[in-house]
Amino acid sequence: xxxxxxxxxxxxxxxxxxxGVHLVxxxxxxxxxxxxxxxxxxxxxxxxxxxxxxxxxxxxxLNRCFTxxxxxxxxxxxxxxxxxxxxxxxxxxxxxxxxxxxxxxxSTTANMGLSLIFCDMHPLLLRLGAHLSSIxxxxxxxxxxxxxxxGFLRSLCELGFVIEVGAVAQNILNAELxxxxxxxxxxxxxYFEGYNQGNISQINSTLTLYQYIGSIDYxxxxxxxxxxMIHPQLQFKDYEPLNPGEPMFLTFEGKDIFYEGESxxxxxxxxxxxxxxxxxxMYLSQKQEEVx
Amino acid sequence: xxxxxxxxxxxxxxxxxxxGVHLVxxxxxxxxxxxxxxxxxxxxxxxxxxxxxxxxxxxxxLNRCFTxxxxxxxxxxxxxxxxxxxxxxxxxxxxxxxxxxxxxxxSTTANMGLSLIFCDMHPLLLRLGAHLSSIxxxxxxxxxxxxxxxGFLRSLCELGFVIEVGAVAQNILNAELxxxxxxxxxxxxxYFEGYNQGNISQINSTLTLYQYIGSIDYxxxxxxxxxxMIHPQLQFKDYEPLNPGEPMFLTFEGKDIFYEGESxxxxxxxxxxxxxxxxxxMYLSQKQEEVx
Numbered sequence: 001x002x003x004x005x006x007x008x009x010x011x012x013x014x015x016x017x018x019x020g021v022h023l024v025x026x027x028x029x030x031x032x033x034x035x036x037x038x039x040x041x042x043x044x045x046x047x048x049x050x051x052x053x054x055x056x057x058x059x060x061x062l063n064r065c066f067t068x069x070x071x072x073x074x075x076x077x078x079x080x081x082x083x084x085x086x087x088x089x090x091x092x093x094x095x096x097x098x099x100x101x102x103x104x105x106x107s108t109t110a111n112m113g114l115s116l117i118f119c120d121m122h123p124l125l126l127r128l129g130a131h132l133s134s135i136x137x138x139x140x141x142x143x144x145x146x147x148x149x150x151g152f153l154r155s156l157c158e159l160g161f162v163i164e165v166g167a168v169a170q171n172i173l174n175a176e177l178x179x180x181x182x183x184x185x186x187x188x189x190x191y192f193e194g195y196n197q198g199n200i201s202q203i204n205s206t207l208t209l210y211q212y213i214g215s216i217d218y219x220x221x222x223x224x225x226x227x228x229m230i231h232p233q234l235q236f237k238d239y240e241p242l243n244p245g246e247p248m249f250l251t252f253e254g255k256d257i258f259y260e261g262e263s264x265x266x267x268x269x270x271x272x273x274x275x276x277x278x279x280x281x282m283y284l285s286q287k288q289e290e291v292x
Numbered sequence: 293x294x295x296x297x298x299x300x301x302x303x304x305x306x307x308x309x310x311x312g313v314h315l316v317x318x319x320x321x322x323x324x325x326x327x328x329x330x331x332x333x334x335x336x337x338x339x340x341x342x343x344x345x346x347x348x349x350x351x352x353x354l355n356r357c358f359t360x361x362x363x364x365x366x367x368x369x370x371x372x373x374x375x376x377x378x379x380x381x382x383x384x385x386x387x388x389x390x391x392x393x394x395x396x397x398x399s400t401t402a403n404m405g406l407s408l409i410f411c412d413m414h415p416l417l418l419r420l421g422a423h424l425s426s427i428x429x430x431x432x433x434x435x436x437x438x439x440x441x442x443g444f445l446r447s448l449c450e451l452g453f454v455i456e457v458g459a460v461a462q463n464i465l466n467a468e469l470x471x472x473x474x475x476x477x478x479x480x481x482x483y484f485e486g487y488n489q490g491n492i493s494q495i496n497s498t499l500t501l502y503q504y505i506g507s508i509d510y511x512x513x514x515x516x517x518x519x520x521m522i523h524p525q526l527q528f529k530d531y532e533p534l535n536p537g538e539p540m541f542l543t544f545e546g547k548d549i550f551y552e553g554e555s556x557x558x559x560x561x562x563x564x565x566x567x568x569x570x571x572x573x574m575y576l577s578q579k580q581e582e583v584x
Contacts, residue, residue: 022544025544026544026545054568054569109461109464167461168461169401169459169460169461169462169565170461170462170463170565171462171565171566171568172401172563172564172565172568173518173521173522173563174521174527174563175521175522175523175524175527175542176524176527178521178544179524179542179546226465229465229466229467229470230465230467231467232467232468232471235466235467235468250467250471252314252317252318252470253318254471271464271465271466272464273461273462273463273464274463276346276463276464277346
């Protein structure tokens, strides 16, 4: 990768995730906070109408609209389809240099701390992850290689990734997480500045990362109603080991449901509010060490 | 007060507060859990359409629609106005005995534990509060005497009150709070059963309660945008003392804003998601001991 010339920071890709919305508004007001000597940074609000209404989305999840097929289909005209095309025009303008990095700010009701979500094992992103987790133990790195095709905003460029912070409820601000996210963004920008200036460490280091394996839905009735809740022993235990035979769910009648897999997994996005409708109670990941 | 003949338990007065919704569904499935020898209990879902859509409300807050004026006004025809009239017909049917007790189940993103919210200092409710807080220290009693006129569902009957549990995000279930709320409901019903049977203690006891003083909004710009967040030192500190000169808010620029009142207050509903639009960052209350 040659020099990084332009970075975009997106908030409010989901309109009810206020941390990103207010950080981007702050950066729009004080651009000096995010510009660096060797590159410019564009702060951008994602789903404008959903931000206005305090909802995740209006018609459909904006952060599933960035497929090549969808972006090229003039028939798709919902608010989010239209907004996705407009965002693509901003980040990938025709006949002009594209944005090199997209930092997409999200929050979650799961206890994800400060998570970085990558679509692949890009060496520069892995080194960034190793650097950030070395300076802040709340930083975790999750890699979901299947998400390249999922229509996520971050997939618009090679160095696109998500900062996912939690636990925080939808439509509220948690000042502590706001400030931690802000500091993390500055550390990201400083890292790219160092990269441009040839100032980043070339010494190998070890990164702990979590690779996507699959997702688990809530137990449901034939009509699709959930019949159990995340088990109290698993609630807020994102990135902690779940062993075969340990409880995952608690039914409304008070019965434990156990994890029946064959090996230890690391659940994340446990009890994310927006995933009930997507049929996801949690993602499962495997933990691995990577020399980067 | 003579015998209690009928109790109603309402869940989903706000459609995105899932604890009450799923408790009421459970009670509808297993009515024996909530019926007692001396009375019957009616489990009722509040805002059906909002529950379906996972929203607090469709057109307006159902839990502000129970004013006499509103209920008697045939011009009012929004979904919630119509639903409020239907609920009134169920709980106060013409020419039939009214429901004697309404237990209205709510949840909040504020750290309210298991709060009982009363409209007034009804002696039976205060004794109930003293009993419940003596068996579970998570139980707190908040009295908002101004709320009698606010159009709240609980104001439909003399012994109407709210169970408000938190902290829990909107649109998720927290299994621990679900089970604690369930046990609290059984304790309420058992108390009324004891009351009907003349089996409740007549010995005076002391109840700690919190009386509504007023509410505080977020600092806002001229255009109404919030300019600060709940201060990290105040976040999740519901029912704890806030003294003059202690921090309340943190601006997006990182500046502390202090509480400038003249005496110690006890903030509650700190950072409730649904209150951003109502101009309420928190309620202030004063703590008092009452012999009941």
